[in-house]
Amino acid sequence: MTGITNEMVAGMPSIMDVKDAVLSFIGSDIIVGHNTSFDMRFLNAGFNQELSNQYMDTMQFARKLYPDLKHHRLSDMTEYLGLSNNEHRSIADCISTKELYDAEKALMAEKGLKIEDLWSYGGGQSHRIDISSIVPVEEANADGFFDGRHVVFTGKLEKMIRKDAMQLVVNLGGVLDNTVNKKTNYLILGNNDYNAILHGEKSSKHKKAEQLKLEGQDIEIIDEFTFYDILKDEGAL
Template sequence: MDFISIDFEIANKNLNSACSLGLVFVKNNTIIDQQYFLIKPPVLDLDEEFTKIHGITANELENAPSFAEVWDRISHYFHQGNLIIAHNARFDMSILKNCLMAYSLKEPEFQYVCSIPISTRACRGEGIGKSLAARTNRFGIVIDHHHNALSDARAVAELVIKCVQIKSRKSIQSYINTYSSIPVKSFAELKPQTIFGKKRRKFNRVSINDIKPINHEFNENHPFFRKNLVFTGELQSIDRKEAMQKAVNVGALVKSGVSKKTDYLIVGEQDKSLVGKDGLSTKEKKAFYLIEEGESIKIIDEGQFLKLLESLVTN
């Protein structure tokens, strides 16, 4: 395979809400196959503005497979031997990584490239926009149904093939070798976006490595002793760093992300402009998914956390 071009569409601002995926396979500078999937997001919450763009409705997704089911069918394509290409690749790679995290799926190791710098090398010096529509129009490539995932993935493939041909290269690999400034990135090293559009409000981030217990003797009967705790949202009556410190002081283990090993998820107030209409953070959605899969994660609010924390006093 020369490369595989991909494109996702999402249901709402959360980048784990993939609702469709297109893949186009290229070998010897020729499109040899293509695949298209509708995907039911973890939470079936379609933003009207997004539906206006891609035209996918909740009714179409109701009986669609989950991302985990789709991934089971396509995961074998994502490995070091196949180069993955997308337009504005960080966005699509972020969707992929968020979806993998939402279903606790193992992340593959592969390299990806963005078609923006690829096409820039073929039209250097021309003042054209970076959008897929602008770049394909420059080379006379027609997008049949813009914002249909398969149509866009095919347009990306045709754009890359055209660039390789214009510069008289044998393949995208030799093209990238010629223009060594084109970034080839590792999916494993990607720090993904989680929200589309408006950036998340910046909180005073707490480094878990800085939270150390002030003592080394603990009440082994405490409900948090040797339990894995994860926090999400903004606590109202106590600073998160202070809450974490109090937790480790009774023998808890504070973690940054939800996993099968999580014992308690402590939920504070969520900013709905960031997490969406359902008010659930990515950590909450992952916890609910794992609970449905049989994991014994306890989801508690700030009041329940403080009450359990103070149980040390009575023991």
């Protein structure tokens, strides 16, 4: 997928070998990346600890600022905006992401947009749904990604009505809950909550999930667009 072969990384240090150096490098800085939540999950898993750094995601902003583009991968954005060539290598990715970050800031300044202008709240969507009324359309997929796993939603989804998203989870064998508890396996974070995270704020469900994960519970926090990627992989979208 990346073009990186086993031979290219033979003899290279493991992630635990560089853990201290990486943590020292990032310190308490805000992390900027493209599809950052995806990378953060790998770092958390590799380091066997939860990073507390706030982060922002140029992909999330790209989706808001360039809604007419079909895809918003880093390679798509660098090609569309004529930025430095993205080679899916560490330094090249950093340069491309920094240039995209600058381009997004410049476009927002040009249009007089603030972050809160991109992430509007409300929209008339009720978040309280009778989850007992959501049953599999057909026999639940016993091999589905969410089979037997307890799933909770928080925040307003940007591209899907929450009830429809819940239906797809149930069709894939998932069990819906209203609140995060000791049974919860996945918390799906509505993209609408992203603006609050930028200001260091998190929903009570989000905070509860992070606390349970620190205590060793098998629970993962999934952002909205990762959720859609899962649904696509499962053939549900």
